[in-house]
Amino acid sequence: MRWLPPFPNNREETNALKDILQIENLTHTYGAGTPFQRDAVKDLSFSVREGEFLGIIGHTGSGKSTLIQHLNGLLKPTSGRILLDGKDIWAEPKKIRDVRFRVGLVFQYPEYQLFEETVYKDIAFGPMNMGKSGEELDRCIRESAKLVGLKSETLEKSPFELSGGQKRRVALAGVLAMEPEVLVLDEPTAGLDPAGRENLMANIRDFHRNRGGTVILVSHSMDEIAQNVDRILVLKSAKVLMQGAPREIFARADELLSAGLDVPQITRVAMALKRRGVPIDPAVYTVKELKRQLLALRKGGAVC
Amino acid sequence: MLKDITLGQYFPGDTPAHRLDPRTKILLVIFYIVALFCAKSVVTYGIMILTLLVCVQISKVKAGALFRGLKPVVFIIIFTAVLNLFFTPGNYLFQWGPLHISDAGVRMAVSMVLRIMLLITGTFLMTYTTSPIRLTDGLESLLNPLKRLHVPVHELAMMMSIALRFIPTLIEETDKIMSAQKARGADFESGNLFRKAKALIPILVPLFISAFRRADELAVAMECRCYHGGEGRTKLHVLKFATRDWVALVCGTAIMVGVIVLRQFGM
Ligand SMILES: Nc1ncnc2c1ncn2[C@@H]1O[C@H](COP(=O)(O)OP(=O)(O)OP(=O)(O)O)[C@@H](O)[C@H]1O
Ligand SMILES: [Mg+2]
Numbered sequence: 001m002r003w004l005p006p007f008p009n010n011r012e013e014t015n016a017l018k019d020i021l022q023i024e025n026l027t028h029t030y031g032a033g034t035p036f037q038r039d040a041v042k043d044l045s046f047s048v049r050e051g052e053f054l055g056i057i058g059h060t061g062s063g064k065s066t067l068i069q070h071l072n073g074l075l076k077p078t079s080g081r082i083l084l085d086g087k088d089i090w091a092e093p094k095k096i097r098d099v100r101f102r103v104g105l106v107f108q109y110p111e112y113q114l115f116e117e118t119v120y121k122d123i124a125f126g127p128m129n130m131g132k133s134g135e136e137l138d139r140c141i142r143e144s145a146k147l148v149g150l151k152s153e154t155l156e157k158s159p160f161e162l163s164g165g166q167k168r169r170v171a172l173a174g175v176l177a178m179e180p181e182v183l184v185l186d187e188p189t190a191g192l193d194p195a196g197r198e199n200l201m202a203n204i205r206d207f208h209r210n211r212g213g214t215v216i217l218v219s220h221s222m223d224e225i226a227q228n229v230d231r232i233l234v235l236k237s238a239k240v241l242m243q244g245a246p247r248e249i250f251a252r253a254d255e256l257l258s259a260g261l262d263v264p265q266i267t268r269v270a271m272a273l274k275r276r277g278v279p280i281d282p283a284v285y286t287v288k289e290l291k292r293q294l295l296a297l298r299k300g301g302a303v304c
Numbered sequence: 305m306l307k308d309i310t311l312g313q314y315f316p317g318d319t320p321a322h323r324l325d326p327r328t329k330i331l332l333v334i335f336y337i338v339a340l341f342c343a344k345s346v347v348t349y350g351i352m353i354l355t356l357l358v359c360v361q362i363s364k365v366k367a368g369a370l371f372r373g374l375k376p377v378v379f380i381i382i383f384t385a386v387l388n389l390f391f392t393p394g395n396y397l398f399q400w401g402p403l404h405i406s407d408a409g410v411r412m413a414v415s416m417v418l419r420i421m422l423l424i425t426g427t428f429l430m431t432y433t434t435s436p437i438r439l440t441d442g443l444e445s446l447l448n449p450l451k452r453l454h455v456p457v458h459e460l461a462m463m464m465s466i467a468l469r470f471i472p473t474l475i476e477e478t479d480k481i482m483s484a485q486k487a488r489g490a491d492f493e494s495g496n497l498f499r500k501a502k503a504l505i506p507i508l509v510p511l512f513i514s515a516f517r518r519a520d521e522l523a524v525a526m527e528c529r530c531y532h533g534g535e536g537r538t539k540l541h542v543l544k545f546a547t548r549d550w551v552a553l554v555c556g557t558a559i560m561v562g563v564i565v566l567r568q569f570g571m
Binding site for chain 2: 033034035069072074097100101104105106107110112113114115125126129130160174175178
C-alpha cells in the first residue's frame with residue numbers, strides 16, 4: 001500500500017475549536033418489550049470538535065452503526081440527547097430534515113441506494129431536496145463529482161452500468177453535494193480492493209482538508225483509522241471503552257487486544273521489538289515514526 | 305419501523321408445542337377453525353377459549369406477543385363489533401334516534417369479536433411455534449396426494465419457503481434504503497397523494513433491483529448445488545409422527561366432534 005503522510009492537522013488548534021456535536025448519555029434500545037430487546041448503545045457521552053477527523057472503531061455489534069444514525073436524527077434516542085452546535089436536534093422534530101442536510105451520513109454499501117437514470121440526476125437528489133436549483137445546483141453536483149474523482153462524461157451515464165467502486169463514489173458524491181458541515185461515513189471502504197480503498201480515503205481526506213469539514217469515520221481497519229484520524233473513539237459492547245489521540249490509544253494496545261480489537265500492523269511490529277528487548281515506545285502507528293525511533297536508537301549506539 | 309410487523313413470526317423454543325410435527329399443527333388449526341365456526345353458545349365458546357388457553361400455556365408464548373399479533377386487525381374487530389351491535393334486529397335494550405342496541409346485537413357482537421380474536425390467535429400460535437421451513441414442509445407433505453392431479457406441490461412449497469425466507473430480508477432492506485434516502489433529505493410524510501407516490505420511487509427502484517439481484521444469485525446458488533425440482537428429491541429432516549402427535553390429534557378431534565355434537569343439541 002502506498003504510504004501517506006500523517007494528517008497535517010495541528011492538534012493544539014483543534015483543541016481550541018468548539019464542539020460541533022455533543023452526545024449526552026445516549027441510550028438506544030432495539031425491540032423494547034419483545035424477547036429480542038437489547039441496548040445497542042448505552043449511556044454514551046462524547047463530543048466531536050469542529051473540523052476534526054474522528055475515527056470510531058469497535059467490534060461487530062458494538063453499536064457503531066446505531067450510534068451514527070443518531071447523529072443526523074435517523075434514529076431517535078431512547079434516552080439522552082444529541083446537540084448540534086449546542087442545540088438539541090430533536091427540539092423541533094419538524095425541522096429534523098435540516099439536521100440531515102448539515103450532518104451528511106453515508107451508509108455502509110451506499111451503492112445500493114442509487115435509483116436515477118443518470119449519475120448526474122442521482123447526485124442531484126440531495127441538493128434538490130434542500131431546495132437548490134439552477135446554477136447553484138449544477139455547481140454543487142459538479143464540485144462533489146470532482147471531489148470524488150468522477151469524470152464529467154461519467155455524469156451522463158446510468159449509475160447501473162458503473163463498477164462497484166464507481167457506484168460508491170457516486171453515492172458519496174450524492175451526500176457531499178448537500179455540502180454538509182459534518183460528514184459521517186459507515187465503513188466506506190468495505191469490500192473495495194486496496195487501490196480503491198486508498199483512493200476513496202484520499203477523496204475523504206480532500207473533503208476534510210479543502211472544505212474544512214468535520215469527518216467521522218467508522219471503520220473495522222485499525223490501519224485505516226491510524227493513518228487518517230486525529231482522534232479515536234473505541235466502542236465495546238454499547239459503551240465507550242476509550243477515546244483519545246491515536247498515540248494514547250495505541251499505548252494501551254494490550255487493552256485493545258483483550259477487547260478483541262486489532263492494533264495497526266506497525267504497532268504490532270513495535271510491540272514485538274519491545275518484547276525482544278529493543279528499548280522503543282510501542283505506541284507508534286506510522287512507518288515514519290517507527291523509522292525515526294529506530295534510527296535514533298542506532299545513533300544512540302544501542303544494538304539494533 | 306417496518307420490522308414491527310409480526311406477520312407469521314416464529315419464536316424459537318423447546319416446548320411440546322414446538323416439538324409437534326408441523327402436519328399435526330396444521331391439522332389441529334383446521335380442526336380448531338371448524339369447531340370455532342360451529343360454536344354458538346356460552347358452553348362451546350368456553351371450550352374454545354379454554355382450549356386456546358391450554359395451548360398457549362403449553363407453548364409458553366408470552367401473552368404480549370399474542371396480543372401484538374392482533375394489532376393489525378384491531379380496526380376490523382372494532383368495525384365488526386360496531387356493525388353487529390347497532391344493526392342486529394331483536395328486543396331493543398336501548399334506542400337513540402335511528403341507532404338501537406338489541407339483546408341479539410350484543411350477543412352477536414360479542415361472539416363475532418371472540419370468533420375473530422380466537423381465529424387469529426389460534427393461527428398465530430401455530431406460526432409462533434413452527435419455523436416457516438417446517439411449516440412449508442408440513443404443507444407439502446399434506447398436499448402430496450394432489451400430485452396425482454398434476455398439481456406442482458413441491459414447486460409451490462419451494463416458492464412459499466423462498467418467499468417466507470425473504471420477507472424479513474426485504475423488510476430489512478426497505479428499512480435501510482428508506483434511511484439512506486432520508487439521509488439525503490427524502491420526505492415521505494408530507495405532500496398530497498401524488499407527491500407521496502412519487503417519493504416512493506427512490507425506494508422502489510433500489511428495492512426491485514436488489515430483489516432481482518438476490519433472485520439471480522439464489523438461482524445460481526441452487527443450480528450450483530444441482531437443484532432440479534422435486535423429482536426424486538429426499539429430505540434432510542424427514543417428518544415422522546410421534547406418540548405426542550397422535551395424542552394431540554385425538555384430543556383435537558375429540559374437541560371438534562364434541563363441539564359439533566353440542567351444536568346438534570342446540571348448545
Ligand atoms: N434494526 C435493528 N433491530 C434490532 N436490533 C438491531 C438493529 N440494528 C442493530 N441491532 C442490534 O444492535 C447491536 C448493535 O448493532 P450495530 O449495527 O450498531 O453494530 P455495529 O457496531 O455497526 O456492527 P458492525 O461492525 O457489524 O457493523 C447489534 O447487536 C445488533 O444485533
Ligand atoms: Mg455497522
